[in-house]
Each structure stands twice: as structure tokens, then as C-alpha cells.
Amino acid sequence: MIKLTEYSKNGGCAAKIGPGDLAGVLGQLPRTADPRLLVGIDTSDDAGVYKLSDTIALIQTVDFFTPIVDDPYLFGQIAAANSLSDVYAMGGKPLTAMNIVAFPVCKLDPGVLLTILQGGQDKVIEAGAVIVGGHSIHDDEPKYGLSVTGIAHPDKILTNAGAKPGDVLLITKAIGTGVLTMAARADMFPEGVAAAIRSMVKLNKAAAQVMDRFTIHACTDITGFGLLGHLREMAIASNVSMDIDTKTLPLLPEAKEAAEMGLVPASAYNNRGYLTSVTFASTVPEYIRDLCYDPQTSGGLLMSVPEDIAAQLLSDLKQAGIEESAIIGRAFNKKGGEIYVC
Ligand code: CO
Ligand code: CO
Ligand code: CO
Numbered sequence: 001m002i003k004l005t006e007y008s009k010n011g012g013c014a015a016k017i018g019p020g021d022l023a024g025v026l027g028q029l030p031r032t033a034d035p036r037l038l039v040g041i042d043t044s045d046d047a048g049v050y051k052l053s054d055t056i057a058l059i060q061t062v063d064f065f066t067p068i069v070d071d072p073y074l075f076g077q078i079a080a081a082n083s084l085s086d087v088y089a090m091g092g093k094p095l096t097a098m099n100i101v102a103f104p105v106c107k108l109d110p111g112v113l114l115t116i117l118q119g120g121q122d123k124v125i126e127a128g129a130v131i132v133g134g135h136s137i138h139d140d141e142p143k144y145g146l147s148v149t150g151i152a153h154p155d156k157i158l159t160n161a162g163a164k165p166g167d168v169l170l171i172t173k174a175i176g177t178g179v180l181t182m183a184a185r186a187d188m189f190p191e192g193v194a195a196a197i198r199s200m201v202k203l204n205k206a207a208a209q210v211m212d213r214f215t216i217h218a219c220t221d222i223t224g225f226g227l228l229g230h231l232r233e234m235a236i237a238s239n240v241s242m243d244i245d246t247k248t249l250p251l252l253p254e255a256k257e258a259a260e261m262g263l264v265p266a267s268a269y270n271n272r273g274y275l276t277s278v279t280f281a282s283t284v285p286e287y288i289r290d291l292c293y294d295p296q297t298s299g300g301l302l303m304s305v306p307e308d309i310a311a312q313l314l315s316d317l318k319q320a321g322i323e324e325s326a327i328i329g330r331a332f333n334k335k336g337g338e339i340y341v342c
Contacts (some may be wrong), residue, residue, distance in 0.1 A: 002200055003074060004110060005106065005185060007142050008066030017081040019070070038157060039150060040092070044233045045159050046086035046220055049152075057154040061086035063223075064100045064145020068181050068297055069197060072112045072299065076119020077201040079144045082223065082298035087150035088208035089221040091158035094150040097124045099134030102143035116144050127205055127222050158211075158219035160230075163238035163304035165333035167217055172207040172317060173199050173300025174324040175227055175291050176255025182263035183254070187323050192254025199252060199324075206320045214313050215306060222299035224273045228278055228292045230302055235337035238304070244329035244341045246288045259287040259294070268293045281342040292341060304331055 019336075026041065038057055039049035067075045080097070096245060099120060103113050124131050145171045180196035183189040204214070211219065218238055221253075224232045235242050256305045260310035271293040280289060305313060310327060317325035 001071065002072070002140065004067040004070040004072055004112070007108070008068075008158065009315055013060075022041055036150050038154060040158055040178045043159065043161050043237045046287060047090040049090060049157050051154050055153055056249050057152050057157055059087050059090050059092040059150040060147070061148040062145070064143050065297070066141055066143050069184060069334070072115040073119040074197055074201060076116040076144060077123050078197070080120040080123035080146055081201055081203050083146040083148050084123065084129070085204045085221045085223075085298060087148050088204040088236050089158070090150070090152060091156050091212070091219065092152035094127045094129040094148050095147045096132045098128055098132060099136070099146060100143070100145050101134060102139035102141065103136060104140050104142060105138055105158070108142065112219050120144065120146060121189060123201070123203065127203055158216055158238070160218050160220040160234040161237035162218040163234055163240050163331045164303075165240055166307055167304040167331040168307050168310035168324060168327055169231070169244070169329045169331065170223065170303045170305060170327050171227070171250070171300050172204065172322050172325045173202070173222070174250040174252045174255070175296065176258070176294060177296050178226070178254055178264070178265045178268055178294040179258040179263050179291065179298065180252055182265055183258045186263060188261075188263070189254040189258050190294035192252055192258060195253045202298075202326070204301050205317070207303060207317060207322050207325075210316045210320050210322070211303065213316070214309050216303050217306065217322055218304040220302050222296045222302050224267065224295045226268065226295050227291045228275055228341070232275055234302065234304060235331070237341060238331070239335050239336035239337070240331040241336065242329055242340070243329050243339040244339060246284055246292070246341060248326055248328050249288070249291075250324040250326045251291060253266065253328065255291060259290045264290050265295055267295045271295065277337060278339045278341065282339055288299035303317070339342035
């Protein structure tokens with residue numbers, strides 16, 4: 001069987017770049033002011049949003065990465081679920097998608113690519129969207145992902161900037177796909193690896209449908225910057241601080257054991273290095289800290305919601321089959337986007 005992940009040079013996960021690296025370069029470009037641009041690149045949000053009319057806003061996002069699993073069909077599904085997620089995180093509905101492909105045609109059977117694309121296409125169909133095209137290049141290292149376009153009502157766009165003091169914070173998937181991807185490469189913790197794959201191929205569609213019935217103040221999805229990185233982005237954009245209780249944090253099976261064994265991706269250390277303004281209580285064990293920084297692929301939604309709807313929202317999410325959903329903390333009135341973890 002092909003070891004697809006052996007073709008990815010940068011380890012289990014796509015290289016994640018902290019603020020000050022790539023984002024710093026992009027930030028030097030002059031902005032083009034346009035009143036129709038509702039969400040641009042300034043607030044580290046999941047997708048760009050452009051107002052087409054008073055009732056329709058266009059949501060656009062793109063993501064692609066190197067293989068994180070060996071099975072080409074699963075890799076395609078995971079990449080597509082991950083790309084589609086940014087539209088759900090904005091409160092939108094995906095409509096169209098375009099494939100982005102880099103593939104070593106001289107080294108790998110073209111059938112492998114076909115299987116990757118089939119996995120992606122099946123997820124796009126499950127999302128109710130359609131693939132309209134794409135672009136492929138020859139490359140030593142396979143890469144796959146999609147550019148996804150969706151729509152939402154301009155007044156219903158969920159950014160990461162709307163969290164309010166007193167809000168309750170919820171997540172919809174368990175944490176640990178980074179460490180378990182490392183475990184897969186080491187041929188360890190098969191039960192945890194299988195659970196991580198099930199989690200990564202799962203669309204955030206059902207969670208987004210439940211979310212649509214409630215007043216949500218802010219939303220994003222948890223991906224490469226890990227739980228703390230995405231909490232921090234939301235806290236900064238919303239100008240609040242946050243308390244996180246790791247005792248309520250849903251973890252994938254064997255994520256604890258994998259983290260304790262040191263199967264921690266390099267980008268988790270990058271996340272730890274650049275994330276300041278995070279304070280851990282001395283009682284938080286080291287493996288939990290690692291998992292708080294663990295880069296997620298196709299992670300769950302992170303929502304900031306009014307306290308009075310939180311219990312009903314959580315119960316509806318569980319009823320919709322999103323069992324890992326959990327309340328993990330709250331936002332409070334302190335500027336600077338500080339995160340306190342106990
Ligand atoms: Co995102
Ligand atoms: Co993204
Ligand atoms: Co959002």
C-alpha cells in the first residue's frame with residue numbers, strides 16, 4: 001500500500017505560520033477600501049465576505065495541504081471537510097468549490113489522484129455544493145484542497161469579532177487530531193487514530209444548521225493554530241478576555257496517551273512559541289497544555305454565545321449527533337484578549 005504521508009516533506013501537518021511570518025508580510029500590502037467588503041484580511045477571520053446585495057453576501061475561502069493520512073480517499077475527504085468548514089464558520093452555506101491540486105505524476109499512480117479527488121467530491125456533494133473546476137500542477141509533493149464559495153444573509157454573517165463579556169464558549173469536536181496524526185505515522189494508538197479520522201472527515205454542516213437557529217455572537221473553526229490560537233484570535237478581535245476550563249475539554253480517545261508520549265507536532269511548539277497572553281494555572285498537566293496548542297485539521301466550530309441560550313444550544317447539538325460538543329469556558333470584560341486556562 002502507498003504511504004501517501006511519506007511524500008509530505010514537512011511532517012504530519014501543513015506548515016502553520018504564526019503572526020509575524022507570512023501574515024506579517026501580507027499585512028504590509030496596502031488595503032483597498034471597498035464598502036462592499038464586509039470581512040477582509042484584517043481580523044484573521046475564516047473567510048472573506050463580500051456584499052452582493054442587501055440580502056446576499058458572498059463568502060470565499062481557500063485551503064490546501066500535504067497528505068496527513070496515507071489513504072488517498074480519506075485524505076480527499078479530510079481536505080474537503082476542512083475547506084468547507086470555513087464557510088460554515090461564517091454562518092454560510094457552501095455553493096461551489098474548486099479543486100487545488102499539486103501531484104507528482106512521475107512518482108505516483110494517477111489513480112491515487114483520482115481517489116483523492118473522489119474523496120473531495122463526495123464531501124462537496126454531502127455539503128450540498130458542487131465542484132465547478134479547479135487547477136492542477138506537477139509538484140514533487142502532493143497537495144490538495146479546495147477554494148469554496150458560499151452565501152449568507154449579510155446580517156447573519158458570523159465573524160470572530162462579536163464575542164461579548166458574559167458569553168459562554170462552546171466547541172463541537174474533540175481536540176487531538178495533530179497528536180493522533182503523529183501517532184498514525186508512528187503506527188501507534190490505532191483506536192485514537194481511527195477516531196481522529198472519523199472526526200476530520202465529519203462536516204461541520206450539522207453543527208452549522210443547529211447554530212443557525214440561535215443567536216450566536218461569534219464563530220470560527222479550530223484549525224492550525226490550535227484551540228488556544230483560535231480562542232486568542234476571537235478574544236483579540238472581540239476585545240474581551242477568556243477563562244477556559246480544561247476539565248470540560250473534549251479530547252479524542254488516546255490523545256492524552258499520544259501527547260504524554262511526546263507525539264506532538266512541530267507546529268504545536270510554533271503555536272506555543274508565538275502565543276503570548278495565555279496564562280495556565282499551575283495545576284494544568286503538561287499533556288493538556290500540549291493539546292491546547294495542538295494544530296487541528298478539520299476541527300470543530302468554536303462559538304461564543306449568550307449565556308441564556310447555551311444550555312439549549314448544547315442539548316440541540318448533541319441531539320443532532322454532535323456528541324462531543326461541550327461548553328469550555330466564558331468571555332469576560334477585560335481588554336487585550338487574554339486567555340486564562342485552568
Ligand atoms: Co477557519
Ligand atoms: Co481556513
Ligand atoms: Co466566522
